[in-house]
Amino acid sequence: MNFDWMAWTAPTAAFFLIIFCLLVTLTVWEIRNPGGSPRLGILRFETTRGDRLFVSLLGAAFIHIIWLALFGDALSLWWAFAIACVYAVGVFRWV
Amino acid sequence: MRLKNFIPVLYIVFLLLPIYWLVNMSFKTNDEILSVFTLWPQNLTLHNYRVIFTDASWYSGYINSMIYVSINVVISVTFALPAAYAFSRYSFVGDKHLFFWLLTNRMAPPAVFALPFFQLYSSIGLFDTHIAVAVAHCLFNLPLAVWILEGFMSGIPKEIDETAFVDGYSWPRFFVKIFIPNIASGIGVTAFFCFMFSWVELLLARTLTAVNAKPISAIMTRTVSASGLDWGVLAAAGVLTILPGALVIWFVRNHIAKGFALGRV
Amino acid sequence: MIVKQTNQKAWFMVLPVFLVVAFSAVIPLMTVVNYSVQDTFGNNVFFWVGMDWFKELIHSDRFHAAFLRQLLFSGIILAIEVPLGIVIALAMPRKGWGVPVCLISMALPLLIPWNVVGTIWQIFGRVDIGLLGHSLASLGIDYNYTQDPIAAWLTVIVMDVWHWTSLVVLLCYAGLCSIPDAYYQAAKIDGASRWSVFRYIQLPKMQRVLLIAILLRFMDSFMIYTEPFVITGGGPGNSTTFMSIDLVKMAVGQFDLGPAAAMSLVYFLVILLLSWVFYTVMSNIGENSSNGGGR
Structure with missing residues (x-):
């Protein structure tokens, strides 16, 4: 079996490793403190920690794409990353 | 009126x-x-039908489709049964998110996976085999099977499980002897939908096969794109692909409306 | 609602499903992410290009056109199939021999292999040998779906209406059947008009199934591939090249791994967002359905 065709690179490997670590963290957190602290956020439906992580990640992906579309050539993508981090904190705080 | x-x-x-x-x-x-x-x-x-039943390049397509569809239905139902039981009876870490993740695969466009699937199955030496198509179709059929079965299992009162355990049944024996007969119609509906979605799928089946496992649907599109069409044979081939579906509808006719109404198709 | 007992061993029951689906879903997804940031000339030699494919994709007219076409198609499909489905479901008989006849004949198109649906309409619409094309031609209407983009669109839309309206009908019918007769009798005594019966009795009861129908139809039409591929192959020109068709053309036809991977990811993210909305709405309705919403 040969997995050269998967064409791994360091940045993408790091990307998946971070997501994997986030999932492990959530799992450990859930085992330590079960229930996922559900609450009714500003979107008017109940969310748990896992939902909030998902909303953060999905939103972050769209923030990056929109950033590329608007300022892709002029400004660094790290700005989008910063916005995404602020957004994620917001999601964990209020949603 | x-x-x-x-x-x-x-x-x-x-x-x-x-x-x-x-x-x-x-x-x-x-x-x-x-x-x-x-x-x-x-x-x-009946000439057109005779052509299909005597020409190996035609009827082998039906045999290939039947083989991988059957493998897929067997894998989907047997794997999904315990999983659906777990989802309907227990709560465990990450259950809701796992369920959602499974569903996203049912909803993801197969086109997204067509490209890496070709490489993945080539690299493990399964390209152009029935098992490759069957496993690839599990991507959307397994979540579907879990979803439908979970719906049926949630309708079975939990007292049945508890009484059986009190009576000294082990879990596997309880599952096979008592639980499965109780959801037999659910298993039938599930197998029906798995059969159908594997039977109608063209994109992945076409991407993963070349000669030996080429499904009937891919053979039909090849005929369409060739010049000098044999319309009669093409129509006959089409009619023969409708028949299994029509046959199965007859058997599940009383459950169709209910199956669709669960909103799980 | 069953009160579920917490049991982490349940993971072992889910494990086989998890492994099979992960094999087919996670490895390809990782590969697509890897491809989307690299360029290749074959032989597994790759070059890092960063976000270039995404930039190119987001600014490319081809992608915009396919995306808009897709949205337009899904919009038209919903605008036709949902009202039509409601009307047919309302007119369907509730009892007698008509019920199984309706149910079986309406379910038939749903269970025909998708490429055969394409073939049926390809033949049906042809001017030389098809009933529809021939009839239109003899009425003097200029109709040729292989040449004329508008005719191609009409064919694909009518085909989709033919293929999938039954799903909406069956869902609405199941919703209507859950309304007790007493409701209608009460409305009759009050002298309610046909419209107010629909607006205040039938529509609220159909709300849940209707939502399912709308979301399912939207998502399935959003990834339509086989039927238009068989009928028009995305043509004439690019006029019926929807997202999936464009993606497969790029990935399998031209073997442009990088751009195809970038497009796959953007497409996947859109679908992921839709599925999440679908799942959230569904599970919230499920919780509220105990006070009256029928299955």
Whole structure:
């Protein structure tokens, strides 16, 4: 079996490793403190920690794409990353 | 009141007309199809069907489709049964998110996976085999099977499980002897939908096969793109792919509306 | 609602499903992410290009056109199939021999292999040998779906209406059947008009199934591939090249791994967002359905 065709690179490997670590963290957190602290956020439906992580990640992906579309050539993508981090904190705080 | 009955009748005519046309063409000779325009076959012929049943490049397509669809249904139902039981009876870490993740695979466009699938299955030496298509179709059929079965299992009262355990049944024995007979109709509906979605899928089946496991649907599209079409044979091949579906509808006719109403298709 | 007992061993029951689906879903997804940031000339030699494919994709007219076409198609499909489905479901008989006849003949198109649906309509619409094309031609209407983009669109839309309206009908019918007769009798005594019966009795009861129908139809039409591929192959020109068709053309036809991977990811993210909305809405309705919403 040969997995050269998967064409791994360091940045993408790091990307998946971070997501994997986030999932492990959530799992450990859930085992330590079960229930996922559900609450009714500003979107008017109940969310748990896992939902909030998902909303953060999905939103972050769209923030990056929109950033590329608007300022892709002029400004660094790290700005989008910063916005995404602020957004994620917001999601964990209020949603 | 008359108008009210008129609407479903009109709609059914609209539904059946194209199917009638296909059946009609399958009994005509190519000369008749191309030269004169007739609403029913003037010279009824079974020639087109004979071509399909005697030409290996045609009927092997049906055999290939049948093989991978059967493998897929068996894998989907056997793997999904315990998983659906777990989802309907227990809560565990990450259960809701796992369920959602499974569903996203049912909803993801197969086109997204077509490209890496070719490489993945080539690299493990499964390209152009029935098992490759069967496993690839599990991507959307397994979540579907879990989803439908979970719906049926949640309708079975939990007291049944508890009584059986009190009576000294082990879990595997309880599951096979008591639980499975209770959800037999659910398993039937699940197998039906797995069969159907594997049977109708073209994109992945076409990407993962070349010669040995080529499904009937891919053989049909090849004929369409070739010049000098044999319309009669194409129509006959189409009619033969509709038959299994029509046959299965007859068996599940009492459950269809309910199955769709669960919103889980 | 069953009160679920917490049991982490349940993971072992889910494990086989998890492994099979992960094999087919996670490895390809990782590969697509890897491809989307690299360029290749074959032989597994790759070059890092960063976000270039995404930039190119987002600014490319081809992608915009396919995306808009897709949205337009899904919009038209919903605008036709949902009202039509409601009307037919309302007119369907509730009892007697008509019920199984309706159910079986309406379910038939749903269970025909998708490429055969394409073939049926390809034949049906042809001017030389098809009933529809021939009839239109003899009425003097200029109709040729292989040449004329508008005719191609009409064919694909009518085909989709033919193929999938039954799903909406069956869902609405199941919703209507759950309304007790007493409701209608009460409305009759009050002298309610046909419209108010629909607006205040039938529509609220159909709300849940209707939502399912709308979301399912939207998502399935959003990834339509086989039927238009068989009928028009995305043509004439690019006029019926929807997202999936464009993606497969790029990935399998031209073997442009990088751009195809970038497009796959953007497409996947859109679908992921839709599925999440679908799942959230569904599970919230499920919780509220105990006070009256029927299955």
